[in-house]
Amino acid sequence: MQTLRKEIQTNQGQSIVVAKFGGTSMADEVAMRRSAQVSMQRNASIVVVSATAGTTNQLLEVAKNAIESKEAQTNLLIDKIKARHLELAHKLEVADQTLEQLNGLFEELETLAKGILLLRDCWPKTRDGLVSLGERMSSLLFSECMSQLYSSQNETLKSVELLDVREVLATDDRHERARPNFNKIEILCQQHLTAKLPSTVFVTQGFMGRGPSGATTTLGRGGSDYSAAILAWGVDADVLEIWTDVPGIATTDPRICPSAQIISEISFQEAAELATFGAKILHPTTLAPAGQKNIPVFVGSSYDPDKGGTWIVSQIEDEKTPLVRALAMRKDQTLLTITTPKMLQTHGFLYQIFKIFNDYQVSIDAITTSEISVALTLDKTDASNDELLEELKRYADISLEHDLELVSLIGNRINHTPGLGEKIFNCLGDINVRMICHGASRHNFCFIVKKDQGAEAISRLHNGFITN
Numbered sequence: 001m002q003t004l005r006k007e008i009q010t011n012q013g014q015s016i017v018v019a020k021f022g023g024t025s026m027a028d029e030v031a032m033r034r035s036a037q038v039s040m041q042r043n044a045s046i047v048v049v050s051a052t053a054g055t056t057n058q059l060l061e062v063a064k065n066a067i068e069s070k071e072a073q074t075n076l077l078i079d080k081i082k083a084r085h086l087e088l089a090h091k092l093e094v095a096d097q098t099l100e101q102l103n104g105l106f107e108e109l110e111t112l113a114k115g116i117l118l119l120r121d122c123w124p125k126t127r128d129g130l131v132s133l134g135e136r137m138s139s140l141l142f143s144e145c146m147s148q149l150y151s152s153q154n155e156t157l158k159s160v161e162l163l164d165v166r167e168v169l170a171t172d173d174r175h176e177r178a179r180p181n182f183n184k185i186e187i188l189c190q191q192h193l194t195a196k197l198p199s200t201v202f203v204t205q206g207f208m209g210r211g212p213s214g215a216t217t218t219l220g221r222g223g224s225d226y227s228a229a230i231l232a233w234g235v236d237a238d239v240l241e242i243w244t245d246v247p248g249i250a251t252t253d254p255r256i257c258p259s260a261q262i263i264s265e266i267s268f269q270e271a272a273e274l275a276t277f278g279a280k281i282l283h284p285t286t287l288a289p290a291g292q293k294n295i296p297v298f299v300g301s302s303y304d305p306d307k308g309g310t311w312i313v314s315q316i317e318d319e320k321t322p323l324v325r326a327l328a329m330r331k332d333q334t335l336l337t338i339t340t341p342k343m344l345q346t347h348g349f350l351y352q353i354f355k356i357f358n359d360y361q362v363s364i365d366a367i368t369t370s371e372i373s374v375a376l377t378l379d380k381t382d383a384s385n386d387e388l389l390e391e392l393k394r395y396a397d398i399s400l401e402h403d404l405e406l407v408s409l410i411g412n413r414i415n416h417t418p419g420l421g422e423k424i425f426n427c428l429g430d431i432n433v434r435m436i437c438h439g440a441s442r443h444n445f446c447f448i449v450k451k452d453q454g455a456e457a458i459s460r461l462h463n464g465f466i467t468n
């Protein structure tokens with residue numbers, strides 16, 4: 001019902017749809033043609049694409065091999081990347097001009113690789129230039145694929161244009177994790193895009209942008225979702241669609257729990273919690289720009305566009321909200337307990353502790369405190385930061401428990417529901433819960449269990465709360 005309502009809304013002609021297609025939706029000729037069909041059917045005005053599946057990793061490998069002076073491997077990888085994109089170009093029967101442009105990108109790739117081989121070094125700025133080639137190649141080929149489709153339909157009201165996203169996606173100069181400059185983006189989107197919408201269909205690159213010095217930047221791995229949300233924000237889109245290889249957001253990982261179901265509607269806050277607490281589907285910060293402007297986000301599968309998907313929206317009517325919407329798990333967690341009698345009836349201790357975490361830029365996921373102890377969870381890599389641990393030891397005794405799993409229940413009335421705790425523990429039965437975090441958010445209840453018990457905990461909770 002909901003999907004239908006939104007579909008009608010977006011097909012009214014004037015609405016602006018931004019659609020993003022991930023790497024698997026660009027994987028080969030068939031995937032590209034199917035994605036082009038989906039874009040056309042959904043009347044997308046801005047189409048943001050990722051590199052073809054696996055290419056970003058290969059480009060990073062090029063840099064790595066070149067730094068290590070492994071010339072043969074470097075060239076082999078470059079040949080693979082070229083061969084794949086050339087094959088795609090031939091299958092798509094692209095125009096000579098497009099082929100020339102593709103060759104230009106190959107040359108850029110070869111030149112950068114040579115430079116890295118020569119210097120045996122690769123700065124983040126160089127790596128950004130190199131890795132952006134993945135999106136630049138896929139978008140070039142995909143825009144041709146879209147043009148062919150539109151002209152085969154005698155669709156003369158729309159023209160397809162390849163947009164260099166760097167014209168509009170202004171960022172700061174933090175290479176490999178650049179942050180968007182929203183003030184500039186708003187102005188640039190007005191200048192370059194808004195007037196031409198919706199008669200022009202822009203095909204553009206995800207993941208990359210341009211820093212203040214003019215250099216290419218990237219937003220961090222998996223950043224194309226974020227790019228799409230930023231552009232949707234920039235043009236005040238009516239809908240943002242994220243097309244991937246699964247038909248929406250599931251109640252939990254189907255590999256853990258086969259009875260997982262697709263969620264038809266979820267709030268931005270719930271989706272953000274879900275992403276933060278382990279669901280792999282969306283980049284955690286992706287949704288913020290869309291949420292800020294109340295732009296509904298649709299997540300669906302480009303392989304099966306008619307199967308429906310998940311709508312992420314600002315407001316969900318209370319009666320439609322299940323108590324527990326989804327369950328997520330994060331593996332490889334460490335529980336760090338910090339104890340000091342000094343904490344008894346004094347102040348400033350927590351400040352000291354958190355300042356240390358801040359100095360080392362380590363993020364904490366879940367935390368509880370007692371009068372003289374603080375227990376918190378860290379990812380495995382952060383927990384092996386010896387300097388951080390040494391610094392903490394100057395103030396308190398610390399102990400570490402490794403190999404734990406963090407299980408979270410995501411919902412909307414989590415801290416306003418009597419009896420919820422009882423039900424959770426009934427479901428868990430004999431699984432020992434090492435630490436609980438509850439009360440800080442109405443959307444989340446999370447707890448820690450031993451390694452290999454997380455999946456069982458999820459299955460039991462899924463049966464108790466969602467499948468029942």
Ligand code: ASP
Pocket residue numbers: 022023050051056057134206207220221222223224225
């Ligand atoms: N191609 C980039 C990556 O693999 C960005 C993306 O796919 O979202 O990280």
Ligand code: MG
Pocket residue numbers: 022023050222224
């Ligand atoms: Mg991706």
